[in-house]
Amino acid sequence: MLTETHLYQEIHEQPTVLATLLAREQQTAEQLAVAIRERNIDHVIIAARGTSDNAARYAKYLWGSRNRLTVGLATPSLFSIYKQPPRFGNALVLGISQSGKSPDIVSVLAEARKQGALTAAITNFPQSDLARQTEYVINLQAGLEQSVAATKTYTSELAAIALLSACMCQDTVMFDELQRVPSLVTEALVLGGDMQQAAERYCFMNACVTIGRGYNYATAFELALKLKELTYTMVEPYSSADFQHGPLALVEPRFPVITIAPSGALLPEMHHFMHHLQTLGAELIVVSDDNDALALARTPLPLPAGMPEWLSPLIAIIPGQLFAMHLAAVRDYDVDRPRSLRKVTETH
């Protein structure tokens, strides 16, 4: 029974995990925000891999727009293999990792500490190698995640990033909006309840692309990763702008494109892009709370109304998680143990 799998249960635990994180980790996030302010930090380097790297993409956009920080992704091989690390200067160096174990990520934080940079970790294991290298540790509070494909730790990582943004802004509206996330996630889980029917149609799909931009660039990447891990489909994520600089040539009639198009500043751009895809004959799967956007879809995946745009990635990934799980199930794959993978991946 699908409902008895770890994956199904962990997807449905997300409202509880998010509420727990928001309740328990605000104090640590506030302390880190104070340290960022006191050290006049205007730049962040994040070391992460896989799902956590996708969470880092959200931080790039959120902290850039709300907190005016520039955020870059680290180059772990310069630390672990070339042994020629850059200077961090006055940056915050942040490691994001569910397990906190991957040696290449730990090596970036060890060097940051050696250089005297401000260091922090977002992890589900506050006693991990990664956490031990850092001054501030935000605990994901997700409980044990047993399915190989990360779901609850992904949204929990996003919530930690959003919480830190609110703490840096000291903005009560942002804190109020954050508190609404668990119930919005519950609504999204209900809306995605009959996803099996949608998944059947794509049982023999070999390849597709996922498109998101701005805050939801992260969502496109995370949905692509879930589809690859769980369903072994060739799925490549893009921003709508990058996609037009070359990869658009892939699109032929019936080529499936999954777009993440919630309400907000980017919606007109996504509308324009989806119309262009329609002229090329693409088959659109649309994740949105906007009726006009959903009307363009062969397969609409609705989101609840009333999402604050900056928090939409925490909710917009839910239909994607459910779609990937059900697509794996209609293909008779083991959703908890994808082939060739282990829960903790240690790369050097």
Next chain:
Amino acid sequence: MLTETHLYQEIHEQPTVLATLLAREQQTAEQLAVAIRERNIDHVIIAARGTSDNAARYAKYLWGSRNRLTVGLATPSLFSIYKQPPRFGNALVLGISQSGKSPDIVSVLAEARKQGALTAAITNFPQSDLARQTEYVINLQAGLEQSVAATKTYTSELAAIALLSACMCQDTVMFDELQRVPSLVTEALVLGGDMQQAAERYCFMNACVTIGRGYNYATAFELALKLKELTYTMVEPYSSADFQHGPLALVEPRFPVITIAPSGALLPEMHHFMHHLQTLGAELIVVSDDNDALALARTPLPLPAGMPEWLSPLIAIIPGQLFAMHLAAVRDYDVDRPRSLRKVTETH
């Protein structure tokens, strides 16, 4: 005749273009290096799309290891759509674009200038909108590029990045090694002369992945983009480390994997990775100058001996360009005008 196409000719013009750039642009690169030193810059933000974004990936690793700079990629939608740009602080903000025309990239540089940051452009059009926003302009010196798929402007962008690194280091060994690049590229073009035979085998390949790490992370991305643009194959690029954090599940017997594995610090890691792929039954296409690495391949794509590791991306992309061109030709596609694309893509 393939030899009469713009693509074929532009691929073969690369040694001349590279020699021209190295001869004519050193002075500008030196002036920019002085400005970077005088302003104590330790951080670079690059705005770029498509092929130029792949060149930016090389800058991340090269400037990180040789010049100890941290390098991040910009988030153009925060400038052009959200209108909530981050503060650049004491960063160099660099635009890389063949045409210098894409409005979203220009918007990043316009904001950087407004904030008083040090600005520079690497472009084939020194009178372009992009160049007009910047204090320093490195001219790609590539002549008109008429094929939609960029080849000579890509290696010229890499050479500009390498030249700037040598100027920042003030290292005569690096300048000497740079001068050897045009003849190494010529050797690579000769070695790839009978690529058509290799391409035939992959005529009906639907999907593959490309793998590179460190300096050649950029090569994996650029090869994937050429294959998508020219041959409409689903190709996703990865670092060997990222690939193991999830996407490894895609690999089944006969799944094609193209690895970029030149001699250097990363070669032992790539060997280990390729052996693991063999146990899963993957079909390996290997780009390398190392005989042991080539021996693992179903299809070896040899590189010339004697490449300095830091410059290997300028040479390692050559067999990839030739492979993509010949694969398009055996599929009877128009190599100069891929479907749905134009030479200049203007995104907002």
